[in-house]
């Protein structure tokens with residue numbers, strides 16, 4: 001098992017000590033449960049894994065539940081947040097909080 005990179009400075013020279021991970025470069029210490037790995041695996045339309053903060057592009061027009069608004073195919077969505085459930089991407093589009101299904105987006 002390889003150790004995760006430091007979440008603070010991305011150093012790869014991290015080591016483990018008594019259940020804690022330690023970064024020798026910036027002295028950051030954290031434990032396994034707060035490691036950078038996403039809690040949920042979210043795949044886009046092409047099967048590529050998405051990460052928190054990614055930018056995605058809609059691959060089809062999506063109707064917004066409870067309104068007449070349609071988000072157009074090709075809309076770029078920045079800074080997505082992965083979450084559990086049917087609509088596994090949280091994001092903001094035009095300032096409004098939205099939940100999307102990852103099968104309707106692809107990584108930008």
Ligand SMILES: [Zn+2]
Pocket residue numbers: 006007008009010011023024025026027028
């Ligand atoms: Zn570090």
